[in-house]
Amino acid sequence: MDIGYPMGLKPGHTSTIRRIEGGMLSYHADMTINTNPLELGMDKFINLDQDFDFIGKEALINISNSGLSRKQVGIIIEDNPMPGPNTSFGM
Numbered sequence: 001m002d003i004g005y006p007m008g009l010k011p012g013h014t015s016t017i018r019r020i021e022g023g024m025l026s027y028h029a030d031m032t033i034n035t036n037p038l039e040l041g042m043d044k045f046i047n048l049d050q051d052f053d054f055i056g057k058e059a060l061i062n063i064s065n066s067g068l069s070r071k072q073v074g075i076i077i078e079d080n081p082m083p084g085p086n087t088s089f090g091m
Contacts, residue, residue, distance in 0.1 A: 023074060025040060030072065031072075035072075036056075036059070036060060036063060037060070038060060038063055038064060038068060038071075039068055039070055039071050039072055040072050041071065041072065041073070043064075046060065048060060048061050048064060
């Protein structure tokens, strides 16, 4: 972590707006131990055809072959920007 400090980089987390605008995933909010990478659209980072093993490879192959029962997707909302921050939950 020290290498980033001269550049102004600091530890952080995926705040709500960063998650929404940047498509960053947050554990427990977007995924859990029961979510697999294929459901999250991370299949581009997984090569199931290579000749090496890793934990969960067989399960991912089975899921890939049988098809997903759920998939997390993003949406694009085309509308005017909000007039201010969305920091309250009033009606």
